[in-house]
Amino acid sequence: MPFVNITLYEGHPKERKDEIARRVTETITEVCKLPPQAVWVVFNEVTPPD
Template sequence: MPFVKIDLFEGRSEEQKIELAREVTEVVSRVAKAPKEAIHVFINDMPEGTYYPHGEMKKKN
């Protein structure tokens, strides 16, 4: 049962997240030979100020 976690800065519309989840599900199903019903996509909206690569805060562009 594949689980896919996607972290994005917040700001995507519900429609964008639905499309992303559907497309990811299609690819995982095709490549991993997993039934779509077994694939779970988690999209985490990260507020600005919660991502610190190399110890520096990353801001949205």
């Protein structure tokens, strides 16, 4: 089961993160021949440096 951990700066809208997760999942399912339910995409939002 693929687990994708994406770290990005906080403040991105939910719609953008949903689209990223959808595209990452789509690519992994195509390449690995897995169902979408087998792919986990997690976002870790961090504060940008000053």
